[in-house]
Amino acid sequence: MAATRPVLDVRDLCKVYGEGETAVRALDGVSFRVEHGDYAAIMGPSGSGKSTLMNIIGCLDVPSSGRYLLDGVDVGRLTESQLALVRNRLIGFVFQAFNLIPRTSAVANVELPLAYSGMRPAERRRRALFALDSVGLADRADHEPNQLSGGQQQRVAVARALVTGPALLLADEPTGNLDSHATQELLVVFDDLHSAGRTIVMITHEGEVGARAGRLIKVRDGRVTSEIRRSAA
Numbered sequence: 412m413a414a415t416r417p418v419l420d421v422r423d424l425c426k427v428y429g430e431g432e433t434a435v436r437a438l439d440g441v442s443f444r445v446e447h448g449d450y451a452a453i454m455g456p457s458g459s460g461k462s463t464l465m466n467i468i469g470c471l472d473v474p475s476s477g478r479y480l481l482d483g484v485d486v487g488r489l490t491e492s493q494l495a496l497v498r499n500r501l502i503g504f505v506f507q508a509f510n511l512i513p514r515t516s517a518v519a520n521v522e523l524p525l526a527y528s529g530m531r532p533a534e535r536r537r538r539a540l541f542a543l544d545s546v547g548l549a550d551r552a553d554h555e556p557n558q559l560s561g562g563q564q565q566r567v568a569v570a571r572a573l574v575t576g577p578a579l580l581l582a583d584e585p586t587g588n589l590d591s592h593a594t595q596e597l598l599v600v601f602d603d604l605h606s607a608g609r610t611i612v613m614i615t616h617e618g619e620v621g622a623r624a625g626r627l628i629k630v631r632d633g634r635v636t637s638e639i640r641r642s643a644a
């Protein structure tokens with residue numbers, strides 16, 4: 412197989428909030444790589460720097476120092492508008508809160524990221540239905556968010572994140588608002604996406620959730636403290 416560049420190449424990232432005596436070193440030299448097809452969980456206790464790292468990986472914030480390459484693009488060199496483009500093209504976000512548009516069908520929610528792509532409506536619909544099918548919700552396409560369970564809503568959010576074909580699915584505490592049954596359903600969806608070759612980075616503080624990923628990157632006090640790579644279960 413030909414060598415390909417990693418999806419994420421994070422090198423010695425530091426992030427300091429504030430200045431002087433009140434400065435907080437939220438990230439203190441974080442380095443790791445995520446290859447195409449990896450399923451990685453970033454785990455750590457509250458305050459360890461997970462959200463800070465997620466915001467930098469997601470191009471929502473910039474590091475104080477260090478380098479960050481996303482699909483070979485040196486993100487540190489981009490302007491604000493280029494960053495927005497990278498964010499929209501390369502990353503599919505899933506958050507703890509599902510953030511679906513109310514009184515709008517599941518399929519219309521999933522189509523939303525394609526709205527300004529210049530794609531024809533029929534093609535947008537086709538892709539949205541395909542994405543809904545990939546999370547097991549093809550038969551719920553016409554349902555509005557309040558007609559869906561929390562677990563189903565989060566799967567719609569995953570379909571919306573995937574519809575643009577991003578290089579990376581980036582999920583911050585995706586099971587944080589789900590009960591244990593819905594958590595298991597979402598983890599099955601992630602397993603399936605991983606099997607289909609998707610690249611997933613999930614941030615979580617739940618050990619059981621992180622244990623499903625092929626790679627476990629543990630952070631504490633802004634540093635990577637351990638990295639475990641499991642062979643396929």
Ligand SMILES: Nc1ncnc2c1ncn2[C@@H]1O[C@H](COP(=O)(O)OP(=O)(O)O)[C@@H](O)[C@H]1O
Nearest residue numbers: 428435437455456457458459460461462463464
């Ligand atoms: N905007 C901010 N200003 C100042 N300190 C911050 C800010 N965001 C986070 N921090 C601090 O940085 C550290 C890491 O926070 P965070 O990345 O939110 O950790 P986690 O998501 O793992 O709980 C904490 O000490 C937190 O208080």
Ligand SMILES: [Mg+2]
Nearest residue numbers: 458461462463
């Ligand atoms: Mg956090």
